[in-house]
Amino acid sequence: MDADDEIPTLVPHNNVPDAVPSSDDAAPAAKVPITIVTGYLGAGKTTLLNYILTEEHGKKIAVILNEFGDSIDIEKQLTVSEAHTTDARPVPFVPLANGCICCSVKDVGVAAIENLMEQRGAFDYILLETTGLADPGNIAPLFWLDDGLGSSIFLDGIVTLVDAKNVLRSLDEGYGDGPAGQQEHEHEDGHEGHGGPLLTTAHLQISHADVIIVNKTDLVSEQELAAVTTRIRSINGLAHIQTTTRTQVPQLEGLVLDLHAYDDVSAADLSFASKGHSHLDPSITTTTLPFPALSPPQIPLLDTFLRSILWDEALPTAHPHSAFEIHRLKGRVPVTDGRVLLVQGVRSTYDVTEGKTAVAGGEEEARLVLIGKGVAQEALRESLLEVLGGSGGDK
Numbered sequence: 583m584d585a586d587d588e589i590p591t592l593v594p595h596n597n598v599p600d601a602v603p604s605s606d607d608a609a610p611a612a613k614v615p616i617t618i619v620t621g622y623l624g625a626g627k628t629t630l631l632n633y634i635l636t637e638e639h640g641k642k643i644a645v646i647l648n649e650f651g652d653s654i655d656i657e658k659q660l661t662v663s664e665a666h667t668t669d670a671r672p673v674p675f676v677p678l679a680n681g682c683i684c685c686s687v688k689d690v691g692v693a694a695i696e697n698l699m700e701q702r703g704a705f706d707y708i709l710l711e712t713t714g715l716a717d718p719g720n721i722a723p724l725f726w727l728d729d730g731l732g733s734s735i736f737l738d739g740i741v742t743l744v745d746a747k748n749v750l751r752s753l754d755e756g757y758g759d760g761p762a763g764q765q766e767h768e769h770e771d772g773h774e775g776h777g778g779p780l781l782t783t784a785h786l787q788i789s790h791a792d793v794i795i796v797n798k799t800d801l802v803s804e805q806e807l808a809a810v811t812t813r814i815r816s817i818n819g820l821a822h823i824q825t826t827t828r829t830q831v832p833q834l835e836g837l838v839l840d841l842h843a844y845d846d847v848s849a850a851d852l853s854f855a856s857k858g859h860s861h862l863d864p865s866i867t868t869t870t871l872p873f874p875a876l877s878p879p880q881i882p883l884l885d886t887f888l889r890s891i892l893w894d895e896a897l898p899t900a901h902p903h904s905a906f907e908i909h910r911l912k913g914r915v916p917v918t919d920g921r922v923l924l925v926q927g928v929r930s931t932y933d934v935t936e937g938k939t940a941v942a943g944g945e946e947e948a949r950l951v952l953i954g955k956g957v958a959q960e961a962l963r964e965s966l967l968e969v970l971g972g973s974g975g976d977k
């Protein structure tokens with residue numbers, strides 16, 4: 583009390599408690615969702631953002647353009663006016679329709695965005711447009727990880743725009759016969775030596791997406807469009823796929839805004855992925871590991887398994903397997919005491935939380951869904967069952 587009285591008060595004193603959440607169970611009141619919008623060059627990211635900013639959505643949205651040294655016209659246009667200087671770095675803002683604002687930052691991070699919020703007051707929503715070359719796997723954990731640390735923003739999800747006319751060619755550029763100057767993915771962490779087909783940027787943007795908007799449907803035939811969506815589904819069995827012309831999504835809610843892709847994991851979320859295991863795309867596939875509900879003592883064993891596959895990119899058991907890397911992971915794991923554990927992962931970052939709605943024990947099968955390169959269902963599942971103590975496996 584004494585300490586509080588000595589701090590100069592900058593805001594009118596009312597009966598609200600401390601505005602800064604001090605621990606993870608502080609009131610989740612003012613967290614602002616952030617959606618990352620990614621997509622290959624020319625796929626329609628700017629068109630989508632303009633569409634959102636002119637639609638009536640009743641939200642005050644901040645649009646942040648992340649430059650990675652690309653010269654993209656929209657970014658030039660949007661960053662010319664009104665420069666506000668902060669103690670940290672100058673952030674140029676441009677006011678847009680609907681009370682939205684736009685700014686451009688070079689190194690996007692939680693601090694940069696919180697800085698922006700301090701200057702401009704609260705937003706209801708943040709859209710982060712990454713340039714065509716960005717790998718969302720590097721960006722997503724920045725916002726997701728800080729969530730538990732009292733940050734005022736949380737990652738809502740990743741929307742990837744795909745150009746229906748060009749995406750198959752972009753995906754096939756990984757096989758060495760693509761045109762010169764292809765945009766190959768270069769692993770920051772040096773995993774290039776795994777062999778096999780290279781991952782293109784298109785692969786990375788699709789594998790990390792929660793919603794995939796297949797745009798420019800006016801430029802392809804129905805057959806071509808079906809081939810595109812089938813290929814995309816085989817890479818990412820978890821994402822919601824929406825086809826559009828000029829990015830005109832039927833509704834924003836659930837497709838671009840308020841995805842909640844990093845909090846709840848429903849059984850329905852995982853059911854798409856479970857319909858089959860496809861090798862249509864030779865680089866990245868989605869695979870499902872079903873296993874029986876866990877008893878409470880098995881919970882740390884699940885953690886052992888996750889740590890091994892995500893941190894070490896290796897199985898914790900002696901099962902022979904080829905190299906793999908996991909980009910995205912979601913799981914729903916009932917426990918025999920009635921709880922449900924929800925598993926979320928991006929690359930090596932993962933999180934296990936308790937679901938809000940319990941199920942009757944044993945009512946539901948546990949499931950991990952993995953999206954990545956070289957994720958062999960059989961070896962992974964056998965290893966998981968062995969780590970869990972061989973319980974209930976079909977051996």
Ligand SMILES: Nc1nc2c(ncn2[C@@H]2O[C@H](COP(=O)(O)OP(=O)(O)OP(=O)(O)O)[C@@H](O)[C@H]2O)c(=O)[nH]1
Pocket residue numbers: 621622623624625626627628629630654713714797798799800801826827828829
């Ligand atoms: N035919 C057709 N053209 C489209 C569609 N959507 C967008 N475009 C056009 O495609 C071009 C690229 O769209 P943008 O929205 O600038 O794409 P972007 O992803 O922001 O592009 P970069 O910022 O360069 O990566 C523009 O000329 C758009 O008008 C569509 O559905 N059909």
Ligand SMILES: [Zn+2]
Pocket residue numbers: 627628629654656
């Ligand atoms: Zn753009």
